[in-house]
Amino acid sequence: MQSTPIKLITASEDAFSAFYEREHDGQVRRAYLMLNSAAAAHDVVAKAFTQVLRRWSTIDEPGPYLNRCVLNGCRDAGRRALRETAATDQVRLAELDGDEPNHQDPTLGAALDIDLIDALRRLPFKQRAALVLRYYGGASQNEIAGSLQCQPGTVGSLIHRGLAALRTELA
Amino acid sequence: MTIQPPEQPSIEDRLTLALESQASSIKVTPDEAQIHNLADPMDRQAPTPRPAISKRVFVLVDSASLILAAIGFGMISLRSEDQTAATEAAAGPNLLCNSLLVDPVTGEPVNFVIWIDPDTGPESITRISDLLDNDIRFSDSRYISQEEVLREFREYYADQPTVLELVNPEEVPTYFQVTFRPAQDPVDPEARAAQIEADFAALEGVFKIQFPGDGSGESDEPDDS
Structure with a gap:
């Protein structure tokens, strides 16, 4: 009788x-x-896994659930940073973390498209998330909609507007 | 022989490359220094000219949303026999959405809620979502789906089956939780709320826009007036 739950x-x-x-x-x-921000990214992901673990026995698809937890965590972390930097008119998250390899490193400068990454960072959250999900990992429209908790039709619109904004910024 | 100028890569290709490069620049295993900072990584470097709203307030906000939704459910379910459910449901949110959504320092709203008729079609919701996403006044908007509200409601009332029985899943109200972009200059919350009402209240699917302090009841706003 006791062995079953232990095995489970x-x-x-x-x-x-x-x-x-x-x-x-x-x-x-x-x-x-x-x-x-490397530290913030690790923090958000660790918390997201904690959320998944808490509900591990009840969720059918942990992958999409984890995606949502991570994105929600990113949104909350970004919102918090935005609030804290609002009064100084420095809403960019770029300089929050000084201890990681980023475009300050000259050896990486050639490889990183700094202007594009900066422009991406200035997009509204959902547009940025839709672009990251689509162009890093190649998520489908339905997968992105599930992660962003929006209608699939909205995803196309978010990507379209996000790309248009990037083109404008980089023109 | 002339040298052809290199073809300009498309923004999609450029973005793919940029994201790949950027992503590969992070160490996926946090080092010890980062682990020590995991508790609150943003607080470490961010300047603090303006005291931040505590995490606790946002937890309370979330809790309030749940309770608020619960009351909405109850009212909708009890009155689901007639077609006035959506209108009546607005009375539910009134009971609770009057607090916890203000900045405790400035006393100004940091977010508000747009309640959506339960029978609103996806096109209308998409339209509202698009408008919110493109509005420079807001830093974030999040659509709380029927499924999500219902799931949280069931968890919240897991030990109260009689409450759960009142819920008709098809009539669960959904809402947008919208966060203001932090203002650089002082704002007049009433004027801002009036403008948002004018911009969004008449849209198809919207039956109520709720700001902190709406309706009767106590408010979390500092009592310094």
């Missing part, structure tokens, strides 16, 4: 560990693209 828990933990291994790095990179 072990199997569940194994499954979560495998899920963590599979998803972690990609989620951190994606969060980093949204926040441009």
